[in-house]
Amino acid sequence: MPLSVVQDFAGISNTGWIVLFGIATFLFIIFITVGIRVKFGDKEISIGGILRILANRDVDGELSRELKKLTDQIDADMSADLAKVIEFVEEKLLDLITPEGCEFPFGRLASIIKSELYNRKNYNDLKSRLSAKNWNRYRDEIFKDIQLRYELFHTKTNTVPCGIQYPRWSDIKSGVIGILEWWKESSKNILKIRKQEKVALYNQYAPKFRTEKERNRCCISRRDANLEYIKMMEA
Numbered sequence: 514m515p516l517s518v519v520q521d522f523a524g525i526s527n528t529g530w531i532v533l534f535g536i537a538t539f540l541f542i543i544f545i546t547v548g549i550r551v552k553f554g555d556k557e558i559s560i561g562g563i564l565r566i567l568a569n570r571d572v573d574g575e576l577s578r579e580l581k582k583l584t585d586q587i588d589a590d591m592s593a594d595l596a597k598v599i600e601f602v603e604e605k606l607l608d609l610i611t612p613e614g615c616e617f618p619f620g621r622l623a624s625i626i627k628s629e630l631y632n633r634k635n636y637n638d639l640k641s642r643l644s645a646k647n648w649n650r651y652r653d654e655i656f657k658d659i660q661l662r663y664e665l666f667h668t669k670t671n672t673v674p675c676g677i678q679y680p681r682w683s684d685i686k687s688g689v690i691g692i693l694e695w696w697k698e699s700s701k702n703i704l705k706i707r708k709q710e711k712v713a714l715y716n717q718y719a720p721k722f723r724t725e726k727e728r729n730r731c732c733i734s735r736r737d738a739n740l741e742y743i744k745m746m747e748a
Contacts, residue, residue, distance in 0.1 A: 568723075569723040569724050570724075572722075572723050573722050573723055573724055573727040573728075573731075576718060576721055576722055576727075576731070577727065577731050579718075580714070580715075580718050580731055580732070583714055584711055584714065587707050587710050587711055587714070588707075590707065591703060591704065591707040592634075594703045594707070595634050595639075595700055595703055595704075596631075596634070598696060598699045598700055598703065599627050599630045599631055599634065599696070600627070602623060602626050602627050602630065602692060602696070603623045603627075605691075605692050605695060606619065606622065606623055606626070606692070608688065609680075609685050609688040609689075609692075610622065610679060610680065610685070619679075621666055622663060622666070622679070625659055625662045625663055625666065626659055626689070626692065629655055629658050629659050629662075630655070630696060633655065634700075639700060639704060640704050640708075640742045640745065640746060641745070643697050643700060643701050643704070643746065644745045644746055646745075648697060652690070652693050652694070652697070655693060656686075656689065656690060656693060659689060660682055660686065660689075663682055663685075664682050667679065667681060667682065701746050704742070704746060705743055705746055705747070708739045708742050708743050708746075709739075709743065711735070711736075711739050712736050712739050712740060712743070715731075715732040715733070715735055715736035715739070716732075716736060718731070718732055719732035719733060719736070
């Protein structure tokens with residue numbers, strides 16, 4: 514250190530040192546509580562700032578809860594839409610079977626198909642199973658389960674008091690495959706629309722988050738995952 518600087522420090526009075534110490538303490542407190550932010554292009558570095566960190570955490574926490582509530586509603590709407598498609602199976606079955614007289618056999622076949630589709634809706638990852646890569650195998654699994662139940666039902670129709678003879682499996686199997694293909698396309702369209710709604714929501718909320726970590730966790734990563742799901746279903 515130059516001699517002149519040492520002499521300058523030596524000339525500071527006790528009161529001056531107290532003032533300098535007070536200023537330094539004040540600046541240190543400001544640094545710790547408020548902090549500073551330095552930007553390098555599109556990057557930003559934050560140093561210190563406990564109050565800002567706590568405020569950012571509160572804001573991001575509230576945004577995260579709000580976003581989850583909205584995405585949960587989209588999931589609920591999607592589930593309801595998928596259920597409506599399954600309920601429409603009875604209308605599609607009218608092209609295969611006309612319930613003249615006794616409606617029990619028609620209702621039983623509708624119940625078999627609907628229950629199999631509901632099981633898939635509730636317990637399977639449809640966005641993966643309905644993709645072009647997995648669909649044929651998945652359809653064959655559903656088809657086989659429906660066939661086994663229908664053939665068991667068909668062997669018992671002769672004991673039904675109304676005596677209505679309903680078609681054998683060989684007479685309706687191509688129609689059942691058509692229903693499954695219709696269900697697949699209808700369900701894929703619903704999944705795609707609802708996933709697109711989520712993507713739009715994540716894009717809307719991403720700029721509102723104050724920290725990059727929470728922005729990536731709550732928006733960017735989930736948006737990208739939904740875009741991948743959409744791409745998979747479109748393949």
